[in-house]
Amino acid sequence: MEGSVVVIGGGIAGIQTSLDLTELGFKVYLVERNPSIGGRMAQLDKTFPTNDCSLCILAPKMVEVFRNPNIELMTYHEVKKVEGKPGDFTVTVLKKPRYIDETKCKGCGDCAAKCPKIEVPNVFDMNLGKRKSIYIPFPQAVPPIYVIDPEICLKLTKGVCGVCEKVCQAEAIDYEQKPQEIKLTVGAIVAATGFDMPAEELTSRWGYQYENVVSALEYERILCASGPFDGRVLRPSDQEEPEKIAFIQCAGSRDLHENIPYCSSVCCMYTAKEAIITKEHSENSNCYVFRHDIRAYGKNFYEFTQRAQKDYGVQYFQTKVSTVVEDHETKDLMIHYEDLKTGKFNDFHANLVVLATPLVPSKGTEELAQVLGVEVDKYHFFKEKSFFNKCLSSKDGMFLCGFCQGPKDIPETVADASGVASQVANLLNSVKYTEIKEKVFEVPEMEVKITDEPRIGVLVCHCGINIGKYVDVSGVVEYVEKLPYVVHCEANLYSCSPDSQARIKEVIQEKNLNRFIVASCTPRTHEALFQETCQEAGLNKYLFEMVNIRDQCSWVHMGDNEGATAKAKDLIRMAVAKARLLKPLTEASLDITPTALIIGGGVTGMTAALNIANQGFKAYKVEKEDKLGGNLNNLNVLYPIQEDAAILLNVIQDKVKKHKNIEIFLKSQIKDVKGFIGNYNVSIAMNKKSQGLKIGTIIVATGAQELKPNGDFQYNKKNKNIITQLELEQKLKEKDKSWLDNIKRVTTILCVDARQKEGITYCSNVCCGVSIKNVSILKELRPDLEIVVLYRDIQMAKKEFEEYYRERRKDAIFLRYDLDQIPTISKKGGKSEKYDIKVFDTNLQDEIEFETDLIILSTPMIPADNLDELAKMLKVPLDKNGFFLEAHVKLRPLDFATDGIFLAGCAQWPKNIQDSISQANGAAGRASRFLSAKTIKTSGLIAEVNPERCIGCGKCESVCPYNAIEIKEASMEFEDVSLVLKKSFINSALCKGCGTCAATCPNGAISVKHYDFDQIFAMIETYLLD
Amino acid sequence: MSKAKKKAKQKEEWTPELLVFCCNWCSYAGADLAGVSRFQYPPNMRIIRVMCSGRVDPTFVLKALKDGADGVLITGCHIGDCHYISGNEYTRDRFKKLHEIIIKQLGIDGKRVRLEWVSASEGKRFADLITEFTNQIKELGPLKVF
Structure with a gap:
């Protein structure tokens, strides 16, 4: 058995699976066929229903993967062959040539700036932006390594040019690179290959062939602040701001003609999100959504779609769209549709159309299935072993995660990822921690006392010419050398290269330094590297400080070398002032009791x-x-x-x-x-x-439990044949079905007390499915039974359910009602249980009245x-x-x-x-x-309380989002007396070091290590006063 | 501000000195993206990175103004995006009070101290914000209160 795992696909599914696997004690090979990890989530502007910035929450995870010593990141690699059995697989991976030496490339971008080749569409921007033939997919790409497109590179296609080789000071260009096969031995394999959105495969009636008809993913890039239009809402044909934007739902999904019978599950929500963001970006725009059912069944989803309408004025039409046609002159679009509320055919004139096109398994899924030897289902997604464990593939030892198994949103994918990791741990339990390496530092940590005089070393990076061209590096070095406590300062070409790490260690030891500063790029990507180097030299990692003179000086003040240089000097001086006051911090280790408590004995708890x-x-x-x-x-x-x-x-x-x-x-x-x-x-x-x-x-x-609709829809003790869906379920469980004998017509009412304007405003996800199931079961028991379903929208997202619903639609008459006109029930006279139902059918635009013997109320789940x-x-x-x-x-x-x-x-x-x-x-x-x-291990960057100053007011406790603070009584000694007083205590195991408590404390009693008052004051002071 | 520095300053053309607090997860990343995208802005500001905008103690701002900063900008994740769940909400509430003190008790123009949200993908916005803030402070002229 091998204690390692291959994860195929570097989107959020693969990223989360990899991170969780390493924490469970497994080594991970993360194989991604593109040059960067990040997947689809990296392309999104924001995420529903909170409108979180997608990259803000994803990028830290990407960096975490990059820095994780137990994840071998294999980007621009593809899985070619798999042999063996669970616990012992041999996986052959093809390393595609980047024509760049990964160990040398610093991601500086000098090559792309000089690359002369005419630009080609950038795939990351859904072909709306441009890139050179040497490129990085997007600025935050991980790893930050360039790649040459061999199809268009002049050197590789015609043997001319070679400019990138000449300008690359890191000497990273290698035109001779060849594909390379690598064999990995692993215990398990996880497929997390995600989805594609091939709008070009739709039939022409959706109008995707026109310039101003874009897919939702293209629109996502248009909205993104770092996208091709810098987040301005512009239409592709003329880069003008569109006034009327139409979003067409189910553009190909749930559509047998397009060969996509399933519901893609996320479109209703991202459309509401895109419409809201549009309104935020462009006040004059008007958004119109041509919807089918609204499938918004997750947490706060339905409310989100309502907010789009109420607060942002997004207009929803319940329609069936037949065609989208372009006006050749204006490039505007005419949408021909049937209004399902009036039954009339209308035309709608829009300046831009966004299509919610089907999400399908990513290209190459079937080929990969063959390589892995696993099955795909009829929709071409990977097939799960059983419905109830969607993470197991048809083959033991191979797991499925995320959209490659079927449509799902990000939180479902993340839950899948953690679930896959745990199931791998079940399989490979005996070999946990056999291939994990813990970093061991050979040089023991030197003792640095607060009273020791600071001996600061500073390294100023040229970053090729990225810093050096705009910042006078030698001038900066000369200046820094003279700053107090700076013992050593030198410049170098690339601080992040391996030889620089050796040099940092050498200098620390030679000059007996007890603080170290690197002035180069961003700490967000490079701080951990330099901290590790310091640790290797025996210096506590919290005695390191980083200055960003690239992203904050040279790259943003390119026309002002003097200003950029002065700023670099100031920033370094501020860092020196802080470094003087840095303290070595310890990371405490806490033991974990190896037991778990599971509250709840249902299927989840079990x-x-x-x-x-x-x-x-x-x-x-x-x-x-x-x-x-x-x-x-x-x-x-x-x-x-x-x-x-x-x-x-x-x-x-x-x-x-x-x-x-x-x-x-x-x-x-x-x-x-x-x-x-x-x-x-x-x-x-x-x-x-x-x-x-x-x-x-x-x-x-x-x-959770089913809501009992006491009083509503005549649900009371007198009406024996008005029951809830769960009560029907129990009746159907009984062997004796004689209660059905006298029943001719059954009516199911959906959304009873759910999706309301007040009270329960949410959709509880499962009621439609359960109702439709029971329709078919009743029909099987009594084929002559008449069944009516009163519904508002049918929630049958996910790959299996749409078809399940379609097959059973014939078993009942489906009548659609509106929240404004809910069905009414009245009991008929006489002994038998018979009721009259009146409903206004919005499809027919007519009131219908009929008699029924049994009414089933589908109510939502409540906590x-x-x-x-x-x-x-x-x-x-x-x-x-x-x-x-x-x-x-x-x-x-x-x-x-x-x-x-x-x-x-x-x-x-x-x-x-x-x-x-x-x-x-x-x-x-x-x-x-x-x-x-x-x-x-606890972090060193945590808050600490000075009990002398703490007045025990408890404000810190109330603001801490992590419950890390507790007000406890402590005995305080004052000269002769000892008093018991309330004091704040911080649990280092729970504190995340945000510092909100410190800023809230009215008495300055709490400070955050590494960002304490003295340190920040020193930075402010030296900037403004020296 | 030290006398020597003030003197030196009076001689040359005045340029504002601005201090910007960035949170590690969103606004600092936004500043990074401005860099990576080569969005240009005036070089009159210096960034201090903190883990969360919730860490920015009112005394940091007061100290900066006292020491001669012409403007202070606090930046953090958009509401709802906070890496620490709700840190920026406390920043917002605290800032409201601080802003009032600065205007009413210290008599400083409220435009000199601002709180802005910048996400990791808003590199352009970061650059525009700094440009706009710098121009605004230039219009207001040097801060002379202490």
Whole structure:
């Protein structure tokens, strides 16, 4: 067995899987066929529903991958051959020639600036921008290494030019590079190859052939501040600001003619997002959305689409679009459509059209499937082994993550990624930590006392000519040499090259330096490298300081060498002033109790417990009911596989009950939680007894429940045949079906008390699916039964569900109603249960009245009872709907802000069993990272309290987002007396060093290490006074 | 401001001295992107990097004004984007109070101290912001209060 994994695809799916795998103790080879990682997420402007800047949240993860010693980043590589079996695969990878020596390229860009070849469309900008033949895909690319396009490079195609070789001072150009085969031996393989959006494959009726019709991904680049138009909303034909922008939904998706029968799942949301951003960027624009169903089923999604309409004036039309035609003169577009609310055919005149075109498996998925020997499904996505574990491929030891298995959004992908990592850990549990290398520093750390006189060394980088051309580097060196405490200063060509690292170590040791400064590029990418070099020389890494004289001087003041040079001098002087006051910091190590507590015994809690237990850790399960299974106990048949729910329940329950590492507490509740990550003391109450447990991490899987619509839609005790969907489910479970005998017509009403203007405003995701399933089950039981479904929008996103719905549409009459005119029910006289329903069908634009014998109300899922208490005990937040609130809706869907506590399943948001299981495995993965590591290291960059100044007011405690601060009583000694006073205490295991507490403290009692008051004051002072 | 420096300054043409606080995750990255994209702006400002705009203590701003800064700009992630969940919200609330003190109690023009949000992809916006801020301070002239 090998303790390493190949991850194929460097988008957010591959990035998150890789990061989690290394934390679980595995070496990762991250293979990406493009020159940079980042994938589709790097191309997005913002992310829904928070409108977070996409790159702001992704770039730190990309850099983390780049810096991780246990991830071998293989960009511009492709997997060619796979042999072997689970635990022992041999993977042959082809390294494509970049014609650049990766070890030498510094990413400075001198080559591209001089490259004469006519520019070609930039793929990263969806061909809207231009690039040279030597290029970097986008400015934040990881690795920051250039690549030559052999198709257009004059040297490689015609043997002339060679300018890049001449200008590259790092001597990184290598026209002789050849493709190279590399063999890797690994234990598991993860495919995370994502999606494409090939708008050009659509039939011509959508109008993509016209200049001012763009795909949504192209529009994403148009909106992006770093995109081809600098974030100005312009149309491609004339670069004028469009006034009327039309967004067409389902442009090819859910469409048998386009051969895309499924729903791409994310378009409704990104369209609302793009429309909102458009309004923000361009006040005069008007946005029109030509929608089909609105499928906005995630957390705060539906509300987001409503906000787009209410707050941003985006107009939604319920339509079917037939054609988009261009006006040849103005290049405007005419959309010919059917208004589904009036039944009339209309024309709409737009200046720009954005198509929500289908998302399909990325090009090459089928070839890769052949190489891996795994199956693809009928939609050409990788096929999952079972519906309930979408991360397993058809072949053991090979896993699937993200969009390559089927449409899903970013948080679902991230949950998948953590789930894949944990399932790899289950497979390769015996070889965890066998291939991981921990950096060992051979030179022992030298002691640096605060009283020692600072001896500062400074390295000023030329960065080829990137700095040197605009900043007088030798003048700067001369100036810096004379600054107080600077013992040594020198310039060099490339500070980041290996020979420079050797030189830094040499200087530190020769000159006995106790502080070091590099003035070069950005600390965001290079600080960790130099810190490591300092550590190798025996210098504590917090005694290093970095100055950015490239991005802040030479590159932004190119016409003003004097100004750039003066600024560089000031910035370095400020760094020297700070460096004088730098203190060596320690990173404490805390032990982790190797146990997990899982709160909730439903399918989510059981899956998480099994996953953790299989990794050899003790899992305690607490369930308030007297049996395991949660909501699964109430279900009859599971869709879309139409299998008895009891089968899944029994299989998983059996495993849980038999597992030696799992201890189950039924009819139990959490009474008290004390402590923090790795060291919780939890007390459990059961049958008047209580038990204490020592816990390392906690997973919250408390599930959700069905809303009972008391009073609404005549749901009351008198009306026996008005029941909820879950009540129907239970009836269908019964062997005796005689209750169906006298029933001729059944009516299902969807969105009962859901997606309202007030109260429950959200869509709870699963009700449509459950309703349609029960329609088909009723129809099977009684083929003569008439079934009517009253709906608003049908939520059947994801690859399987659209077809499931289409096949069953014939089983019922579907009537569409509007929130403004909800159906009314009145009971008929007489003994039998019969009701009259009146509904205004928006498709027919007519009121329909009919009689029915049974009414099924589909109500939303609401949070489990009494979550407030639990949330308080765990010190974790609930959202406005009462579900638990994760740390970040996009990239940390399973974490709480407080380290050590995780969430999964319907506790986070209503979801189906497939997604609950994915999240359960994901949360287990997130939790077991800490359990596997056995210890955690705290950062040196944390806050500290000066108890002398602390007045115990507690303001810091209230602002800390990580629950890292606690006000406790402490005994303070004053000359003769000792008093017990309230003081603030910071838990170094939880503090992230943001410093909000320090700035909030009214008495200056809290400081943040490495950014303390003295250090920042010294910088301000030297800038303005010296 | 030291006397010697003030004197020297009076001789030459006056240029403003501006201090900019950037948070590590968004606005500093935005400044980096301005650099990578070669967006030009005036060289009169110096950046101090902090991990979060929430770290910017009001005393940092007051100290800078006292020591002779003609303008101070605090930048952070857009609301909702904060790497530390809610740090920038506290910055915003705290800034409101600080701004009031600066205007009402110190009698300093409120335009000299600003709070702005800049994301990691807003390199252009960062450059434009610095240009605009510099021009604004140039119009206001040197700060003479202390």
